Amino acid sequence: MVSTYVKALVITAVLFVGNFFLVKYVDDSRNADIAARLAAIDEEMQSSQVLLLYLQSTNDSATACLALEAKAKEQISLLYGLAGQLESSEASNMLGNISPLKRKFILSNTQLLLYVTQLQAACGYSDMVPVLYFYPDREEGAACMECRAQADMLTAWRNECKNVRVFAFPTNADMAVLEILKKKYGVTKTPAVVVNEKLYSGLTPLDRLREGTACTK
Amino acid sequence: MSRNGRQKRKVVGMAAVSRVSRLVDGVRNSLWFSAALTAVLLGTGLWAIYEFVPYMWLFLFTNFVFIYVAVFYMLKYWEEKPEKLSDKFPALTVIVSAYNEEDKISECLKMVKAMKYPRPIEILVVDDASKDGTYAKLKKIAGIKVIRNAKNIGKGASLNMAIRRAKGELIATVDADSYPAPDALMKMVPHFNSERVGAVIALVCANKPRNLLERIQEIEYFVSFGFWHTAFAKMDALLVTPGPLSVYSKKALVKIGGFEPGNITEDMEIALHLQDAGYRICCNTDAKIYTDVPSTVGAWYRQRLRWLRGKIYNGFKYHHMIFDSEHGDFGRFVYPVSFLVEALGVVFVLRLLLLHGSNLFSMVAGAVGVANVNAAILYDPNFYVAAATINSSLFFFAFAVLLWSYVTWISFKIARQKLSLFHLLPLAVYLTFYSMFISMVYFSSAVHEFVGTRRDW
Numbered sequence: 243m244v245s246t247y248v249k250a251l252v253i254t255a256v257l258f259v260g261n262f263f264l265v266k267y268v269d270d271s272r273n274a275d276i277a278a279r280l281a282a283i284d285e286e287m288q289s290s291q292v293l294l295l296y297l298q299s300t301n302d303s304a305t306a307c308l309a310l311e312a313k314a315k316e317q318i319s320l321l322y323g324l325a326g327q328l329e330s331s332e333a334s335n336m337l338g339n340i341s342p343l344k345r346k347f348i349l350s351n352t353q354l355l356l357y358v359t360q361l362q363a364a365c366g367y368s369d370m371v372p373v374l375y376f377y378p379d380r381e382e383g384a385a386c387m388e389c390r391a392q393a394d395m396l397t398a399w400r401n402e403c404k405n406v407r408v409f410a411f412p413t414n415a416d417m418a419v420l421e422i423l424k425k426k427y428g429v430t431k432t433p434a435v436v437v438n439e440k441l442y443s444g445l446t447p448l449d450r451l452r453e454g455t456a457c458t459k
Numbered sequence: 460m461s462r463n464g465r466q467k468r469k470v471v472g473m474a475a476v477s478r479v480s481r482l483v484d485g486v487r488n489s490l491w492f493s494a495a496l497t498a499v500l501l502g503t504g505l506w507a508i509y510e511f512v513p514y515m516w517l518f519l520f521t522n523f524v525f526i527y528v529a530v531f532y533m534l535k536y537w538e539e540k541p542e543k544l545s546d547k548f549p550a551l552t553v554i555v556s557a558y559n560e561e562d563k564i565s566e567c568l569k570m571v572k573a574m575k576y577p578r579p580i581e582i583l584v585v586d587d588a589s590k591d592g593t594y595a596k597l598k599k600i601a602g603i604k605v606i607r608n609a610k611n612i613g614k615g616a617s618l619n620m621a622i623r624r625a626k627g628e629l630i631a632t633v634d635a636d637s638y639p640a641p642d643a644l645m646k647m648v649p650h651f652n653s654e655r656v657g658a659v660i661a662l663v664c665a666n667k668p669r670n671l672l673e674r675i676q677e678i679e680y681f682v683s684f685g686f687w688h689t690a691f692a693k694m695d696a697l698l699v700t701p702g703p704l705s706v707y708s709k710k711a712l713v714k715i716g717g718f719e720p721g722n723i724t725e726d727m728e729i730a731l732h733l734q735d736a737g738y739r740i741c742c743n744t745d746a747k748i749y750t751d752v753p754s755t756v757g758a759w760y761r762q763r764l765r766w767l768r769g770k771i772y773n774g775f776k777y778h779h780m781i782f783d784s785e786h787g788d789f790g791r792f793v794y795p796v797s798f799l800v801e802a803l804g805v806v807f808v809l810r811l812l813l814l815h816g817s818n819l820f821s822m823v824a825g826a827v828g829v830a831n832v833n834a835a836i837l838y839d840p841n842f843y844v845a846a847a848t849i850n851s852s853l854f855f856f857a858f859a860v861l862l863w864s865y866v867t868w869i870s871f872k873i874a875r876q877k878l879s880l881f882h883l884l885p886l887a888v889y890l891t892f893y894s895m896f897i898s899m900v901y902f903s904s905a906v907h908e909f910v911g912t913r914r915d916w
Contacts, residue, residue, distance in 0.1 A: 249534055253530045254530050261858050265852075385821035387821075387826050391832070444828075445828055
């Protein structure tokens with residue numbers, strides 16, 4: 243006859259494993275949504291890059307530039323929206339692995355940033371103001387009130403000015419490209435914002451960030 | 460040096476040692492020393508836990524253990540274990556030990572005298588040198604024998620003195636702030652069906668709970684003395700014979716030498732002693748005793764500190780029973796697991812406090828920074844709503860709460876009590892935060908035992 247000790251162990255294991263998989267399912271579903279959005283942005287970006295290559299090869303800027311810039315702005319917006327989702331997913335995740343998504347997010351952001359630079363060079367003129375926002379993630383991020391406040395300010399700025407586009411970079415990820423960006427702009431603490439190649443460390447009022455920057459309503 | 464001189468030096472030396480010893484004792488028992496050492500140990504403990512205990516694994520392990528313990532005792536609770544009851548009602552003595560209980564002693568004795576029993580009950584009341592009017596009240600009560608101690612000797616020693624004078628084969632001890640149900644003895648005594656039964660315990664209930672703290676304790680008592688004790692009794696593994704009301708075989712008490720004088724939880728010590736000597740302790744949850752529970756946080760904290768310090772002290776005294784299979788399920792599982800659960804609770808709660816404490820500190824510091832730049836942001840509810848996330852670990856927590864809710868529901872059934880709306884708030888606190896407070900008191904108790912401060916009643 244099976245002893246109560248073993249019976250209890252089996253029941254506990256079943257309950258525990260059931261609970262474990264339920265949590266894993268919830269976490270994975272949340273991550274799958276982010277992964278799908280990232281994949282969609284990636285696909286769009288690939289098609290934009292092909293168009294950019296076409297533009298660079300043919301110099302047919304009159305038709306392509308405006309369309310490409312509008313598309314780039316849209317993709318940047320979508321990516322910036324994902325930053326918040328990624329952050330909250332990381333804070334609430336228990337069993338799902340968010341790291342690959344975060345790496346992909348940072349790579350897409352960097353790719354998009356470089357693409358915008360290329361686009362501006364190819365088209366000659368663009369009113370787009372790329373704003374780089376560096377914030378901490380994981381537990382530090384959840385408790386960083388200043389980062390939350392900075393993100394709120396940047397969102398308000400982005401919503402007000404159509405030409406302002408924000409690229410968000412979680413700083414705790416261990417990635418070479420991120421290190422290069424941090425080194426380039428001298429980011430040592432968070433939150434940090436780079437506008438027109440100028441670094442603002444710590445929570446910075448919007449008025450200071452907007453100085454010398456045009457706003458297209 | 461002359462012999463006299465050497466003797467004089469020896470006396471002076473001894474006096475100096477005694478002075479130093481008194482000084483050390485004084486420092487050790489001072490509040491400041493205790494507080495400082497608690498702070499140092501707390502700091503070191505917190506640092507060690509933060510550095511070396513990964514939150515996720517601790518969370519999962521603690522959950523697993525708690526679920527296992529709940530499931531195990533539930534299975535034991537459901538196990539059928541018919542017990543043959545005796546139809547004999549031997550001579551019985553009720554002993555009430557009182558110290559400064561002038562407000563309660565009359566009511567207590569009124570209820571004791573109202574207890575039904577097929578033969579006359581001898582009632583011995585020990586007044587342990589009360590400073591209030593307890594003795595004056597006792598003198599006016601008919602049908603009891605009063606023993607008055609010249610000086611306060613403590614509950615254990617008082618009970619022993621009364622046991623020596625008792626004529627009954629069975630000894631029922633009743634706390635002076637407790638009020639037995641009329642049929643309690645009739646339900647308990649039949650469990651003395653063999654020489655092996657050393658004691659029988661009852662269901663301890665909170666007496667007329669009024670405020671929130673008392674209502675939480677009412678639920679806690681149903682669970683502890685109802686559910687846990689029923690399950691423990693099925694394994695012959697009861698850890699305590701509660702002070703409010705327990706009936707003992709006088710033979711067993713005499714054989715083990717009675718209560719330990721000076722022990723601050725003499726009711727736990729005697730139970731462990733009976734277990735150690737191979738006696739059975741039975742439980743009848745239909746027999747009820749109502750006891751006054753602390754109504755203020757301070758009184759509650761002092762009571763729990765005493766209980767938990769007593770548990771640690773008794774744990775050292777009876778450590779040989781831990782993992783000793785000679786003592787059956789008691790040694791193999793119940794006794795060691797009772798310590799494991801409490802130790803895990805302490806580590807987990809400290810880790811939880813550290814996690815949320817450090818986050819809260821960062822948030823408060825950050826909020827000051829935000830206020831310096833644009834305070835308006837802090838007044839915007841969306842600012843907080845957007846940041847709020849529900850961690851997946853809440854599923855585990857919710858599951859554990861669900862399981863414990865079921866245990867609580869069973870406990871209400873055992874106590875034949877109906878759950879009402881009045882129970883909702885105390886139940887919510889009991890199932891969520893209350894055990895955390897208990898864990899903190901446990902930590903504090905461990906510190907007090909480590910420091911060696913005086914064990915006060």
